[in-house]
Amino acid sequence: MAASDSTGVRVIPSFHVHPGHAFEGFELVERPDTVPVLVARCECGAVLDTADACFARCPMCFGRESMCPRCGGTGHVVDHAALEWRARSL
Numbered sequence: 001m002a003a004s005d006s007t008g009v010r011v012i013p014s015f016h017v018h019p020g021h022a023f024e025g026f027e028l029v030e031r032p033d034t035v036p037v038l039v040a041r042c043e044c045g046a047v048l049d050t051a052d053a054c055f056a057r058c059p060m061c062f063g064r065e066s067m068c069p070r071c072g073g074t075g076h077v078v079d080h081a082a083l084e085w086r087a088r089s090l
């Protein structure tokens with residue numbers, strides 16, 4: 001289940017997208033023992049870069065709106081400014 005965040009992202013970092021391919025989007029991957037990891041995908045499905053997920057309080061509802069379109073009621077959103085992207089080591 002992909003939790004891609006295409007809303008509210010104004011500045012897309014320059015990921016290592018394959019030449020001629022489009023940037024597909026982000027995917028939040030839950031991990032059982034540690035923080036989730038955010039994955040940037042190429043349109044062909046390849047993982048481009050990864051970052052440990054950082055969350056910020058939802059700027060639209062501040063966690064008070066269960067039907068919030070921005071955070072989906074979770075009260076937090078991915079804090080893109082705090083992410084440290086790193087190239088995936090193959």
Ligand SMILES: [Zn+2]
Pocket residue numbers: 017018021042043044045046
């Ligand atoms: Zn590709």
Ligand SMILES: [Zn+2]
Pocket residue numbers: 058059060061062063065068069070071072073074075076
């Ligand atoms: Zn919200």
